Amino acid sequence: MTQLHADIAWFISATSLALAIGLRFTAAPLRSRRYGWLMVGGVALQAVIGYTQYFLHLPAGLVWVHVTGSVLLWICALNLYLSTRERPPASAAAAPRRRPPPSTLSQCRTFREVLATVATEVISRGEGRQQVLIEPVQAGGGEAT
Numbered sequence: 001m002t003q004l005h006a007d008i009a010w011f012i013s014a015t016s017l018a019l020a021i022g023l024r025f026t027a028a029p030l031r032s033r034r035y036g037w038l039m040v041g042g043v044a045l046q047a048v049i050g051y052t053q054y055f056l057h058l059p060a061g062l063v064w065v066h067v068t069g070s071v072l073l074w075i076c077a078l079n080l081y082l083s084t085r086e087r088p089p090a091s092a093a094a095a096p097r098r099r100p101p102p103s104t105l106s107q108c109r110t111f112r113e114v115l116a117t118v119a120t121e122v123i124s125r126g127e128g129r130q131q132v133l134i135e136p137v138q139a140g141g142g143e144a145t
Contacts, residue, residue: 035080
C-alpha cells in the first residue's frame with residue numbers, strides 16, 4: 001500500500017510541476033501562476049513529510065502534519081482552479097458601457113429601447129397629459145410618408 005501511495009505522489013508531483021511550467025509559458029493570470037508554483041512547493045513539502053514518516057515508521061504527530069498538508073494542498077488546488085479566469089471589479093461589472101438612448105422611435109433597435117423611448121416621452125410631456133405621439137414605421141424599416 002505504501003508503494004501505491006508513493007507512486008500516486010510521484011504522479012501528482014510531476015503533474016503539478018508540468019502545470020506550473022505550462023501556466024508560466026501561457027497567458028495565464030499572474031495569480032494562477034503563483035498558485036501553480038505554490039502547489040509545486042506544497043507537493044514537495046508533502047513528499048519530504050511522507051518520506052520522513054516512512055523512515056520513522058509512522059509517528060502519529062507526522063501523520064497529522066501530513067493530513068493537514070493534504071487539506072491545505074486541496075485548498076490551494078481549488079484556489080488555483082478558481083484563479084484561472086480573471087473577473088472584473090464589481091464597480092466595472094455593475095456599470096456596463098451603453099450607447100446613448102435613441103431620440104426617436106425609428107432609431108430603436110429593440111423592444112426594450114421602444115419602451116424606454118415611449119416612457120421618456122410620457123415623463124417629459126408631464127404626468128397630467130399622457131398622450132404619446134408615435135411615429136408610424138413601415139415594415140421595411142423606413143419611416144412612413
